[in-house]
Amino acid sequence: MARASADPEALFSAALQGDRAATARLLSLIERGGEPGRVVGRLAYPKSGEGYTVGLTGAPGAGKSTLTSATIGHLRSLELEVAVLAIDPSSPFTGGAILGDRVRMQDHATDPGVFIRSMATRGHLGGLSLATPEAVRLLDALGRKWILVETVGVGQVEVEVAGKADTTVVVVNPGWGDSVQANKAGLMEIADVFVINKADRKGVEETRRDLEQMLDLSDLPHDAWRPTIVTTVANTGEGVSELWDVVLEHREYAESSGLLEERRRFRSSEELREIVANRLRERARQICTGDRWDEVTGEVTEQRLDPWSAADEMLAPVDA
Amino acid sequence: MARASADPEALFSAALQGDRAATARLLSLIERGGEPGRVVGRLAYPKSGEGYTVGLTGAPGAGKSTLTSATIGHLRSLELEVAVLAIDPSSPFTGGAILGDRVRMQDHATDPGVFIRSMATRGHLGGLSLATPEAVRLLDALGRKWILVETVGVGQVEVEVAGKADTTVVVVNPGWGDSVQANKAGLMEIADVFVINKADRKGVEETRRDLEQMLDLSDLPHDAWRPTIVTTVANTGEGVSELWDVVLEHREYAESSGLLEERRRFRSSEELREIVANRLRERARQICTGDRWDEVTGEVTEQRLDPWSAADEMLAPVDA
Numbered sequence: 001m002a003r004a005s006a007d008p009e010a011l012f013s014a015a016l017q018g019d020r021a022a023t024a025r026l027l028s029l030i031e032r033g034g035e036p037g038r039v040v041g042r043l044a045y046p047k048s049g050e051g052y053t054v055g056l057t058g059a060p061g062a063g064k065s066t067l068t069s070a071t072i073g074h075l076r077s078l079e080l081e082v083a084v085l086a087i088d089p090s091s092p093f094t095g096g097a098i099l100g101d102r103v104r105m106q107d108h109a110t111d112p113g114v115f116i117r118s119m120a121t122r123g124h125l126g127g128l129s130l131a132t133p134e135a136v137r138l139l140d141a142l143g144r145k146w147i148l149v150e151t152v153g154v155g156q157v158e159v160e161v162a163g164k165a166d167t168t169v170v171v172v173n174p175g176w177g178d179s180v181q182a183n184k185a186g187l188m189e190i191a192d193v194f195v196i197n198k199a200d201r202k203g204v205e206e207t208r209r210d211l212e213q214m215l216d217l218s219d220l221p222h223d224a225w226r227p228t229i230v231t232t233v234a235n236t237g238e239g240v241s242e243l244w245d246v247v248l249e250h251r252e253y254a255e256s257s258g259l260l261e262e263r264r265r266f267r268s269s270e271e272l273r274e275i276v277a278n279r280l281r282e283r284a285r286q287i288c289t290g291d292r293w294d295e296v297t298g299e300v301t302e303q304r305l306d307p308w309s310a311a312d313e314m315l316a317p318v319d320a
Numbered sequence: 321m322a323r324a325s326a327d328p329e330a331l332f333s334a335a336l337q338g339d340r341a342a343t344a345r346l347l348s349l350i351e352r353g354g355e356p357g358r359v360v361g362r363l364a365y366p367k368s369g370e371g372y373t374v375g376l377t378g379a380p381g382a383g384k385s386t387l388t389s390a391t392i393g394h395l396r397s398l399e400l401e402v403a404v405l406a407i408d409p410s411s412p413f414t415g416g417a418i419l420g421d422r423v424r425m426q427d428h429a430t431d432p433g434v435f436i437r438s439m440a441t442r443g444h445l446g447g448l449s450l451a452t453p454e455a456v457r458l459l460d461a462l463g464r465k466w467i468l469v470e471t472v473g474v475g476q477v478e479v480e481v482a483g484k485a486d487t488t489v490v491v492v493n494p495g496w497g498d499s500v501q502a503n504k505a506g507l508m509e510i511a512d513v514f515v516i517n518k519a520d521r522k523g524v525e526e527t528r529r530d531l532e533q534m535l536d537l538s539d540l541p542h543d544a545w546r547p548t549i550v551t552t553v554a555n556t557g558e559g560v561s562e563l564w565d566v567v568l569e570h571r572e573y574a575e576s577s578g579l580l581e582e583r584r585r586f587r588s589s590e591e592l593r594e595i596v597a598n599r600l601r602e603r604a605r606q607i608c609t610g611d612r613w614d615e616v617t618g619e620v621t622e623q624r625l626d627p628w629s630a631a632d633e634m635l636a637p638v639d640a
């Protein structure tokens with residue numbers, strides 16, 4: 001019984017009928033990568049395309065989880081359903097459980113209109129940069145119209161993952177300048193919306209001026225979207241409905257201007273590139289092993305075959 | 321004229337007849353990688369195999385350059401010729417000039433029995449892990465019997481490069497424990513000889529005890545070489561001839577025990593693996609570009625082709 005239900009196709013059918021445990025198991029298959037994950041991907045692919053992703057990122061402590069939770073509350077008040085992927089590349093694997101510091105999100109844990117999942121990679125060779133779009137595609141295929149992708153931290157991976165959403169929200173705090181110096185440029189590049197969260201603290205206006213100034217310097221084309229700056233106090237919910245209005249405004253702009261299509265095309269190309277690179281890595285692993293490999297290595301060591309000719313020989317079946 | 325002399329074969333002939341400028345230019349070709357570098361490799365390969373490499377590594381400031389310079393002096397007093405590759409992955413490209421902080425080595429700059437070269441990578445795709453063995457092989461082919469490979473720093477790359485010598489010397493100072501905490505394990509793994517340099521300072525005995533203790537804990541097989549600990553004051557030359565005697569002792573052990581053969585075999589296999597991986601990376605770059613790539617990316621975006629089937633299609637010529 002337990003084994004039969006691990007079959008991706010059976011799980012997918014169950015998930016389509018609203019079985020949340022089946023959805024969770026499909027996401028685990030994606031995390032693990034390999035052939036079963038790929039089967040999930042192929043099942044989800046033709047059914048996807050209707051969902052819209054909103055990325056949320058910012059330095060640890062900026063209040064992303066609280067803001068995500070408040071946003072979920074707002075969407076539910078509008079009777080919208082929502083799925084949340086909480087991604088933390090640096091955290092140890094969490095087994096798909098809600099992360100410890102996401103306690104506030106548990107307010108929504110029993111609401112059938114909300115699906116929350118934290119993601120890690122349990123061996124997926126492509127890491128989160130491949131597992132995340134696959135997970136998004138699955139939730140999309142299962143009918144989630146809004147998918148929030150929250151990443152913890154402002155490292156390169158986090159920024160990259162968050163920046164691949166349809167609309168990306170960057171969360172900062174008053175006085176952010178000092179805390180995220182390291183990757184300001186990366187954040188500027190991906191932001192469609194800036195949220196100054198914890199706006200009940202000192203320094204909101206300075207931070208706004210700082211952001212506006214950086215936007216002035218960033219040399220946007222005159223018909224491009226200029227990132228909007230919103231202030232929130234996620235704890236009390238203040239500013240959250242305004243934030244959502246700006247997200248909707250950006251969505252409208254992205255859909256009408258061709259930006260959304262362009263972004264999705266770029267994402268497809270990036271994903272494809274990753275898949276190709278992975279397959280070749282896998283191929284390299286296969287080539288550099290076995291009897292023939294040992295033999296060739298011996299010939300190189302004994303000065304009978306130079307390493308470039310040896311590589312030619314090992315790569316011959318691939319170089320056809 | 322200038323163009324004709326850039327021909328690797330002509331340069332190689334000139335270098336074989338002792339033309340040092342030609343040797344320097346061949347090393348530049350290796351640094352740059354690509355086809356000319358590969359030609360140099362193929363020319364050098366059949367003539368190499370007689371040289372013996374000694375790796376020197378340790379934390380910045382441990383006195384490696386001074387020790388290298390003192391060792392050169394010692395070898396010259398024995399009427400031995402020597403080549404030195406000074407490798408610094410973190411420094412900007414130096415154009416093949418002697419690094420600024422290697423002033424002491426300039427004592428030997430006009431000695432025809434000494435060849436000193438600092439190495440960086442000027443675009444070699446495999447980086448220093450591929451360029452270094454190629455450079456060593458060239459110097460070997462040109463008749464250098466002793467090749468010192470000095471790496472600056474104790475990062476992973478430095479340790480890896482130094483650890484691929486026939487005999488590896490790790491330079492520490494009294495009280496080293498605090499300064500190289502980060503990669504102690506890596507250094508323990510590659511050391512055949514430990515030098516406590518600046519042994520005129522306090523703490524030599526504590527450092528020796530610390531090293532001995534780590535060696536006791538490292539669980540060496542009972543017939544393995546136990547790294548010897550030598551003390552030097554490179555500034556004055558104290559201990560340098562003892563260091564060299566230990567290097568010779570290790571060489572004898574390595575040659576008679578089969579260790580040298582085993583190491584060289586491992587190195588061949590690692591180099592071959594790197595070359596294969598590089599070629600596949602190059603192949604991935606070729607695949608992920610061009611009209612067909614744009615077309616396939618479009619199909620994926622427009623939901624007409626899933627990304628895995630798209631990857632299959634792009635990889636078909638390679639998967640034969």
